[in-house]
Amino acid sequence: MYRVVLVEDSKLLRTGMKYTFDWDALDCEVIGDAENGQEGLSLIRQTQPDIVITDIRMPGLDGLEMIGQLNSEGNSAVFIIISAYSDFSYAQQAVRYGVADYLVKPFADSELVSSLKAACARVEEHRQEQLLSQRLEKVEKSKLIAFSSYLSGEEGKIKRDYTRRAIQYIKEHYAENIQVHSIAEALKMSESHLSKVFRETMHNTIGEYLTQYRIKEACRLLRNPDNRVNEVSEKVGYTDQRYFSVSFKRIMGVTPVNFRDGVSPKGVKTAKII
Secondary structure, rough: OOEEEEEEEOOHHHHHHHHOOOOHHHHHHEEEOOOHHHHHHHHHHOOOEEEEEEEEEEEEOOOOHHHHHHOOOOOEEEEEEEEEEOOOHHHHHHOOOOEEEEEEEEOHHHHHHHHHHHHHHHHHHHHHHHHHHHHHHHHHHHHHHHHHHOOHHHHHHHHHHHHHHHHHHHHHHHOOOHHHHHHHHOOOOOOOHHHHHHHHOOOOOOHHHHHHHHHHHHHHHOOOOOOOHHHHHHHHHOOOOOHHHHHHHHHOOOOHHHOOOOOOOOEEEOOOOO
């Protein structure tokens, strides 16, 4: 469900949009409306909607000023502007603020549908990024805990240094066909000793860490719908696309194709990322 706020000084248009437009068809819900920018600012701060549809010229604070203030506060709402003015300077400023669309009144329901679909896609992309970020944050936090709780003596410092160097090597060479012995050779250590040190320090094997890092980079590349799965597979170090797909699904819960096309990890089809 996508939560929507309407900001429009024309009560007739605002009420008409709220009660006659088929919001349910787009999985949207209007959670509030305001008649000017100042009221809109307070309402948006309070309700934190996903999407805001706003006029530009309104008494007091206008729509663009309202968007500017919210952007400066880090508000993540996606904005659609509706205006009776097609002034190019307004459109330019709207683009600078990252507005999803600019509709000139009067507009057809089909135009609003198209704008809302694009806005919902942006919201879904943001949600996917947050989900991935939260997952990676948990992984990083566990690593920090492992580092801080490990041996505080000289032996611990040496092991942590070896581990840091191994991680750095992985980040620099993950796109290549590297194995544990490649990393051990670069660090001038035996493969068995490096594996033992890494596992003790990170509570994870080198192979598992390498896979997780490659999948993280694959997610970044797959956000661009123009990137083909076989190309992404090669770019993150997999010579076998089938094995890449299996590894990706095991970690992310969906196939690379589905992730690129906007299917959530729960398997629910969402709007395609654009």
